[in-house]
Each structure stands twice: as structure tokens, then as C-alpha cells.
Amino acid sequence: DAGITQSPRHKVTETGTPVTLRCHQTENHRYMYWYRQDPGHGLRLIHYSYGVKDTDKGEVSDGYSVSRSKTEDFLLTLESATSSQTSVYFCAISLGDNEQFFGPGTRLTVL
Amino acid sequence: QQQVKQSPQSLIVQKGGISIINCAYENTAFDYFPWYQQFPGKGPALLIAIRPDVSEKKEGRFTISFNKSAKQFSLHIMDSQPGDSATYFCAAYSNDYKLSFGAGTTVTVRA
Numbered sequence: 483d484a485g486i487t488q489s490p491r492h493k494v495t496e497t498g499t500p501v502t503l504r505c506h507q508t509e510n511h512r513y514m515y516w517y518r519q520d521p522g523h524g525l526r527l528i529h530y531s532y533g534v535k536d537t538d539k540g541e542v543s544d545g546y547s548v549s550r551s552k553t554e555d556f557l558l559t560l561e562s563a564t565s566s567q568t569s570v571y572f573c574a575i576s577l578g579d580n581e582q583f584f585g586p587g588t589r590l591t592v593l
Numbered sequence: 594q595q596q597v598k599q600s601p602q603s604l605i606v607q608k609g610g611i612s613i614i615n616c617a618y619e620n621t622a623f624d625y626f627p628w629y630q631q632f633p634g635k636g637p638a639l640l641i642a643i644r645p646d647v648s649e650k651k652e653g654r655f656t657i658s659f660n661k662s663a664k665q666f667s668l669h670i671m672d673s674q675p676g677d678s679a680t681y682f683c684a685a686y687s688n689d690y691k692l693s694f695g696a697g698t699t700v701t702v703r704a
Contacts, residue, residue: 522602525637525694527691530690580686581627581639584629584636585636586635587634587635587636
């Protein structure tokens, strides 16, 4: 998985609780991305980062926030989880040369 | 609204047969078209990619055909093998360092 780890790999939580997912890379890539994968929708971009403290919204950013205080870590936070955020979340990294490398994913269930 | 439309949603092929997956796009700013392969429980992995100035690219049993005027591209898997059973995503990349994905096609190769 190209030096990308995601934690936790599985999480079950309750509606209304905050949740933070972590993506860690050892490749020193500048660009990092958070996607969610849902049946019939493929992968949809939530947020991305183009450097430390530089982030921007993707197509499905409502209800999510991100932070990147170090090159190697990109955090995705659900401030108040809802059942519609039950999904598989993937982190990806890129040098900015078109190719993205994906992590193993985090399966999140919101009850 | 999905920027890249992918079909079919699923297909079943006999071992040795040809699998064909089609994608279409509207945004002429897209300038790089990768295909990703995903096995259950894993993150997507880059399989093959093409730029719009090339009409065909072949890597082993996998071929991308690209029709720039029709804004369509397709993946052909020749001599399909059981190990090719996976979900395949087409994608399109624009110069803002973001990928837009199709909804995915689940390919099942019967032995």
C-alpha cells in the first residue's frame, strides 16, 4: 500500500459522536486526499491537502473537516457522526504527477 | 453529479473471454485517464492509464481504447482469468490535482 497506513481499520460508533480517522504516509508526498466509497458512487473526494496546513474541499465535504500539521499525517474528523456517513474511507497520496496511491481503507459504521 | 459515467455495473465472463468496460466524460479539462483495480478489502491500485493524445495503450492483457472526439474510453481485459475478478474504476484527472471516478464495474471471471 505504498507506505500508507490508516487507523483505525474498523470503527463502530453512535450517531452524534465525534470520530477522527488518521492517514499516515512514509513517502513524503506533498498531496494527500480523503475519499469515501459507497456502492453505486465509486470514490468521492471529501477533502484534500496540497501541503502542511493547506487544505481544500472536495465534492462531498459537508459534515467533515481535516487537518494536516505534519507532512506525514492527514486527519479526517466527523464532528458529529450521522448514519449517512457510514462508509469505507480511503486515504490517497500523490506527488502531483497524476498518479495516486491508496491506503487500505477504514470501514466506519455509524449506528 | 458524477463527472465520469461508467458501465456496466457488473459483468460475468468465462475464463479466456474478453471483458469490456466503458466510460464517458464531458469535462474537456480532463487530461489523464487512469484505470484502478480493487480487490475486496483492499484499496484501489493503478492498473493502466492513458493520455488523450493516444488512441490505444496496451499493457499485457489490459488495453485502453480512447476516443477523444466522442469523449469515451474503455478497458478491455483479454484472456480473462479468475485472478482478474475485481472491481474496476475508470477515472479522469484534471490539472487541479483531483481525480473524478466512475461508479465502478464488478468483474467476475468464471473458471
